[in-house]
Amino acid sequence: MKFPFISTENPLILASASPRRxxxxxxxxxxxxxxxxxxxxxxxGFIPEELCCHLAQKxxxxxxxxxxxxxxxxxxxxxxxxxxxxxxxxxxxEARQMLLLLNGRRHAVITGICILDPSGQMASLxxxxxxxxxxxxxxQEIDAYINTEEPYGKAGSYAIQGxxxxxxxxxxxxxxxxxxLPLCDLIKALVxxxxxxxxxxx
Numbered sequence: 001m002k003f004p005f006i007s008t009e010n011p012l013i014l015a016s017a018s019p020r021r022x023x024x025x026x027x028x029x030x031x032x033x034x035x036x037x038x039x040x041x042x043x044x045g046f047i048p049e050e051l052c053c054h055l056a057q058k059x060x061x062x063x064x065x066x067x068x069x070x071x072x073x074x075x076x077x078x079x080x081x082x083x084x085x086x087x088x089x090x091x092x093x094e095a096r097q098m099l100l101l102l103n104g105r106r107h108a109v110i111t112g113i114c115i116l117d118p119s120g121q122m123a124s125l126x127x128x129x130x131x132x133x134x135x136x137x138x139x140q141e142i143d144a145y146i147n148t149e150e151p152y153g154k155a156g157s158y159a160i161q162g163x164x165x166x167x168x169x170x171x172x173x174x175x176x177x178x179x180x181l182p183l184c185d186l187i188k189a190l191v192x193x194x195x196x197x198x199x200x201x202x
Contacts, residue, residue: 003118005197006071006190007031015063015074020161020180028183029201030190037062037074048085049127052076052112057125060114069118071195077180079156081107086156095146098157102167104136107156109178113186115193124189128182130173132160137167 004010008031014021017036025032037059046054053076060074079086081101089095108129115124150164151157158164160171160178174182190196 001117001119002194003069003071006195010070012190012195013063013067013070013072015059015072018075018180020159021075024176024179024181024183028187028199030187030196030199031201032073035063035067048078048080048108048110049112049129051085052078052110052127053114053125054112056112056114057122060116061120064116064120071118071123071190072116073186074114074116075111075181077109077111077155077177079107079109081105081156088153088155089151089157092146095151095157096142099137099142099145099151102134102156102158103142104134106131106133108132109156111177111180111182113182113189115189115195117193117195123193123195126185126189128174128177128185130171130175130177130182132171132178133169134167135169141167 006012012030012032014032014034015037039058039062055076056074060072064072086098089098108131110127110129112127117123148163150159150162160168176183187199191199
């Protein structure tokens with residue numbers, strides 16, 4: 001079945017209130033509007049890649065139920081250090097614990113992206129992983145970074161696109177994935193499933 005391409009009249013629906021994802025989509029020039037999902041992210045029993053995809057799908061489905069016939073994008077990002085999943089810190093203690101765990105080590109940032117077509121059927125679902133390498137941080141650097149309040153609201157307690165960039169020695173994989181949305185993979189998927197006629201959009 002053919003559906004209308006994403007356009008100004010038929011924008012992509014982003015099932016997220018994340019300002020990082022909003023900024024990344026603005027960067028692409030793809031017409032979109034935001035409809036935040038309100039799902040509770042307390043799932044267990046999944047491996048990390050499956051969990052990201054599961055949550056991305058839940059977000060997309062919850063929004064699709066209320067917005068009508070549009071293409072819908074759901075996304076969920078997790079930070080994995082060893083076998084430990086890191087979400088968003090609730091307080092200073094949790095932020096410090098997370099940064100100490102990431103200190104001087106490699107960790108993975110995994111984003112699940114789910115695209116539903118205008119009929120509500122699954123059009124694309126995948127998980128993208130980027131490996132991030134932190135430099136060795138001093139306790140003073142960790143405390144000073146926490147005092148900026150940037151870690152709050154960020155999975156893993158840092159923002160690579162902000163002050164937190166000083167901690168990142170290198171990455172292997174998509175930079176935008178670490179911010180919250182793997183743009184190259186997303187655009188490839190949108191073109192493949194014929195949600196976009198072409199890219200860049202003129």
